[in-house]
Amino acid sequence: MPFHLVRRQESGMGIRIMVPLFSVLLSLLAGAVLLWLYGHSPLIVYESMLKSAFGSYYGFSETLVKAIPLMLAALGISLAFRMKLWNIGAEGQIYMGAFAASGVALAWGQWSAWVLLPAMILAGMLAGALWAYIPGVLRASLQVNETLSSLLLNYVAILWVDYLVLGPWKDPKGLNFPLTPRFTENATLPTWGDSRVHLGLLAALLLAVILWVIMRRSRWGYEIRVIGESWDAARYAGMNISRNIVLVMALSGALAALAGVFEVAGITHRLQHGLSPGYGYSAIIVAWLGRLNPLAIVPVAVLFGGMLVGGYSIQTEGVPVSIALILQGLVLFFLLGGEVFLSHRLARNDKSEVEG
Amino acid sequence: MSSIMMVEFLAAAVQAGTPLLLAASGEMLAERSGIMNLGVEGMMLMGAVSGFLVTVLTGNNWWGIAAALLAGGLMALIHALICITLRGNQVVSGLALTIFGSGLSAFIGKGYVGTPLTDRFAAFPIPGLSEIPGIGRVLFQQDALVYLSFILVPVLYLLLYKSSWGLALRATGEDPAAADANGINVARMRYLNTFLGGALAGLGGAYLSLAFAPAWMENMTSGRGWIALALVIFGMWNPLWVMAGAYLFGGVEALTFRLQTIGVTISPLFLQMLPYVLTILVLIAAVQRRAQEAGPPAALGLPYDREER
Numbered sequence: 001m002p003f004h005l006v007r008r009q010e011s012g013m014g015i016r017i018m019v020p021l022f023s024v025l026l027s028l029l030a031g032a033v034l035l036w037l038y039g040h041s042p043l044i045v046y047e048s049m050l051k052s053a054f055g056s057y058y059g060f061s062e063t064l065v066k067a068i069p070l071m072l073a074a075l076g077i078s079l080a081f082r083m084k085l086w087n088i089g090a091e092g093q094i095y096m097g098a099f100a101a102s103g104v105a106l107a108w109g110q111w112s113a114w115v116l117l118p119a120m121i122l123a124g125m126l127a128g129a130l131w132a133y134i135p136g137v138l139r140a141s142l143q144v145n146e147t148l149s150s151l152l153l154n155y156v157a158i159l160w161v162d163y164l165v166l167g168p169w170k171d172p173k174g175l176n177f178p179l180t181p182r183f184t185e186n187a188t189l190p191t192w193g194d195s196r197v198h199l200g201l202l203a204a205l206l207l208a209v210i211l212w213v214i215m216r217r218s219r220w221g222y223e224i225r226v227i228g229e230s231w232d233a234a235r236y237a238g239m240n241i242s243r244n245i246v247l248v249m250a251l252s253g254a255l256a257a258l259a260g261v262f263e264v265a266g267i268t269h270r271l272q273h274g275l276s277p278g279y280g281y282s283a284i285i286v287a288w289l290g291r292l293n294p295l296a297i298v299p300v301a302v303l304f305g306g307m308l309v310g311g312y313s314i315q316t317e318g319v320p321v322s323i324a325l326i327l328q329g330l331v332l333f334f335l336l337g338g339e340v341f342l343s344h345r346l347a348r349n350d351k352s353e354v355e356g
Numbered sequence: 357m358s359s360i361m362m363v364e365f366l367a368a369a370v371q372a373g374t375p376l377l378l379a380a381s382g383e384m385l386a387e388r389s390g391i392m393n394l395g396v397e398g399m400m401l402m403g404a405v406s407g408f409l410v411t412v413l414t415g416n417n418w419w420g421i422a423a424a425l426l427a428g429g430l431m432a433l434i435h436a437l438i439c440i441t442l443r444g445n446q447v448v449s450g451l452a453l454t455i456f457g458s459g460l461s462a463f464i465g466k467g468y469v470g471t472p473l474t475d476r477f478a479a480f481p482i483p484g485l486s487e488i489p490g491i492g493r494v495l496f497q498q499d500a501l502v503y504l505s506f507i508l509v510p511v512l513y514l515l516l517y518k519s520s521w522g523l524a525l526r527a528t529g530e531d532p533a534a535a536d537a538n539g540i541n542v543a544r545m546r547y548l549n550t551f552l553g554g555a556l557a558g559l560g561g562a563y564l565s566l567a568f569a570p571a572w573m574e575n576m577t578s579g580r581g582w583i584a585l586a587l588v589i590f591g592m593w594n595p596l597w598v599m600a601g602a603y604l605f606g607g608v609e610a611l612t613f614r615l616q617t618i619g620v621t622i623s624p625l626f627l628q629m630l631p632y633v634l635t636i637l638v639l640i641a642a643v644q645r646r647a648q649e650a651g652p653p654a655a656l657g658l659p660y661d662r663e664e665r
Contacts, residue, residue: 007663034463086447144639147394147447148586155579155632163625281455288448322462329398329456333434336444336452 005344019338020289024303027330031323040319048317049310059309061195065267067305068197069094069259069276071204073283074301075211076255078292082215083228083248089135089150090256091280092157093128097257098264099161100127102180102271105264106169109184116186121261128257129250131157136249140242146249154280165273178273189266198266200258204298207255211294224248256280277308278325285332304328359490365610366494371568373606374502375400375560375577379584380591380598381505381512382556386432388516388593389549390529390655393435394450396557397581398457399428403558404565405461408572409468417475417566421501421559428558429551431457436550440543443659454581462574469572477501477567499567501559508556512595525549529653532660542660557581579632586635590642593652601638608634 032042053063073090080087101124108116131153138144162178164170171181189198215221227234227241234241259279264271286304290296311324379396386393393399403424411420435453438444477499486496495506516522527535528545536542560580565572583605591598612627620627 034460038463088451138636138640142640142643144636144643145589148582148589149636149639151582152579152586152632152635156629159625159629163623166625167623281451284448284451285455320463320466322459322466325455325459326463327459329452329459332448332452333438333456336438336449337442339444340442 003346004349005340006347007343008345015342016291019342020291020335023289023331023334023338026334027327030330030334031327034326035319035323040317045314045317045319045323048314049307052313053306053309058195059313061192061197063302063305063309064197064201065195065305066279066308067301068200068204068266069263069279070283070286070304071208071298071301072200072259072262073256073280074286074290074297075204075207075294076252077283077287078290078294078297079211079215079224079255080248080252081287082292083224083244084231085136085139085245085248085252086147087132087135087150087249087252088147088284089132089153089253089280090259090283091276091278092150092154093131093253093256094260094263094276094280095154095157095161096131096253097124097128097260098271098275099157099164099260100124100257101261102169102183102264105183105187106180109187111186113186117189117265120187120265121258124257124261125254128260129254131257132249132253133246136246139249140245150249161271161275162273165271169271171270179268180271183265183269187265188269189262191266196267198262200262200266203258203262207258208294208298215294256283259283282308282328285328288332289335363490363493365607365614367497368610368613369603369607370494370498370502371606372609373603374505375563375568375580376584376587376605377505377509377560377599377602378501378563379557379560379581380587380602381508381595382428382553382560383584384553384588384591384593384595384598385512385525385549385556386553387588387656388525388529388653389546390532390653390658390660391436391439391546391550391553392446392450392657393432393453393550393553394447394585395431395435395453395457395554395581396450396584397577397579398454398461399431399554399557400561400564400577400581400584401457401461401575402431403428403561404576405465405468405561405572406558407562408471408473408565408570409465411473411475411566412468412471415475417477420475420566421562424558424562425555426558428561429555432550432554432557433547435554436547439659440546440550443661446657446659458575465572465574469574471572473566473570476570477563501563501567509595509599516595526653529655532655536660536662546660557584560584583631583635586639586642589652590638592642592645605631605634 028046035042035045052059054060073094077087077090101120104120104123134153135146135149138149139146165178165180169180171179189200191198223239224244226237227239227244231241263275282304286297286300290300307324307327311321315321379400383393383396406427407420407424410423411417431453435449438449439446479497479499482496486492524535524540525545528540528542532542561577564576569576587598587601590601608631612630615627616624
């Protein structure tokens with residue numbers, strides 16, 4: 001190769017924006033090649049995706065609807081990833097949050113909304129925290145790989161919800177569909193105008209700001225960032241790593257679970273099979289593309305919400321919905337590949353520089 | 357359980373364990389070189405779909421196998437490029453591979469859901485051996501891919517522990533700087549084994565779509581890639597232990613299936629949870645055992661930069 005990588009001292013603002021931007025553009029380009037190979041016109045497909053996601057009041061409102069769970073789950077993930085804790089169990093944590101909130105809604109549907117909704121939120125976040133606590137405590141006390149354990153629990157959580165909606169919680173009037181009876185009015189979140197955008201959006205935005213302040217300004221946020229940089233350094237500084245592992249995992253799970261609570265309280269108004277179309281996985285990409293920065297996660301989640309809405313809409317033109325997943329994977333590839341240029345630059349091979 | 361039922365059960369366990377064995381053996385190779393690839397699920401799906409498509413199109417299942425090996429290997433090369441050359445994060449890149457693979461396999465397999473397979477891998481009893489009571493049914497009335505895995509495991513074992521290439525591979529994963537100083541090309545070693553790992557994951561996926569199921573369904577691997585990853589840890593990066601773990605899990609899968617058919621009153625959904633819960637228990641057990649025996653390759657997951665030696 002005529003080039004090699006040289007470590008650079010610092011990365012400017014320019015390159016830090018260019019890398020994510022280019023990763024999105026390049027993934028669209030690679031996706032275009034695939035679409036073209038399958039006989040679709042990439043320009044028409046992308047234009048139609050863009051229009052349906054951002055081109056109308058209704059489309060944009062649906063994009064926001066999808067952005068809410070992505071935002072919340074990505075906030076939780078970013079917290080864990082900051083500490084180099086690879087919590088990839090957000091999908092299961094979403095399901096557990098939805099399960100606990102639904103339990104409260106179905107049992108005490110007559111309570112006033114002012115009591116019922118907070119109770120649902122609390123129960124859901126607690127369930128998500130406990131679900132994430134399992135891989136957390138296994139990691140902290142037994143050094144069990146949290147990546148695998150958190151992921152494996154996703155399957156368990158999804159099967160658990162399936163069991164409920166096909167069994168004990170099934171709607172007797174639901175014609176055998178895998179869903180529970182509809183919640184009472186009191187258990188549903190208020191929405192904006194005639195759209196499906198619910199109060200969860202405000203909560204997500206607020207949490208993004210709170211999390212940003214905690215990470216940047218608080219002593220605890222500083223501790224998390226130090227642990228993330230180097231476990232050894234943190235240990236020498238007398239920080240309690242085990243306690244932070246468990247705490248961060250539980251908080252991360254609680255945030256993801258909130259996404260599940262809002263999905264049942266704001267969108268479906270019942271617990272049902274296939275509640276999340278993989279929000280917990282897409283949120284990993286959202287968090288990484290936002291460079292684990294809570295404020296950056298907000299616009300990235302909106303972009304990805306748009307990608308999901310666009311992906312659904314082009315099905316009518318015969319393009320499989322899986323194109324959205326493909327694009328997401330590609331974005332992450334290019335982003336990861338491009339990140340090296342934040343710390344390195346390309347230099348032309350020079351004989352005098354060999355074995356530097 | 358009568359002895360005939362027991363034999364049938366063990367034969368089913370070997371069958372169900374084979375895709376796990378193939379994928380986990382591949383991942384073991386990659387991890388031995390220091391590259392952790394969490395994209396096994398995605399590579400298996402790509403192997404399953406390409407194996408199925410090419411078999412349907414050519415009418416020859418061996419072409420399907422070739423396609424599956426290639427598809428899995430090419431997927432792994434993306435991961436290799438990002439992690440080895442561009443020093444990207446291995447955890448996130450592996451996840452990207454799984455997301456990408458599940459999307460791409462669904463995309464290219466869309467028109468083939470429900471298509472019948474003309475040339476599946478059927479049981480092929482080995483003359484003589486298959487007539488041994490008990491063992492004959494369990495081990496020698498299987499399909500060609502199972503026999504292939506029987507050969508693969510001892511070959512991997514010998515390569516890893518008895519060849520100079522295996523020594524170089526292990527050195528690369530334990531201490532890449534020392535390996536480099538001894539004239540081993542660390543990057544090439546890692547590329548090769550990541551590729552081989554992907555090819556075997558692809559083969560494991562193709563086993564599902566060409567022999568086990570045999571059909572193509574979206575996300576038909578249903579978490580087997582992740583179980584394979586756990587089996588590598590459980591097997592302490594040793595091919596023989598990985599094989600034992602794979603058959604143990606094959607047994608659990610066969611058992612859950614059997615319990616459902618004989619009408620056990622537990623909800624089938626709880627039975628389906630069993631492999632995932634068991635995998636977590638196995639991970640815990642593996643840590644306990646690791647305290648006494650072998651741990652992961654020391655440089656697993658860390659990029660290697662010659663200039664920072």
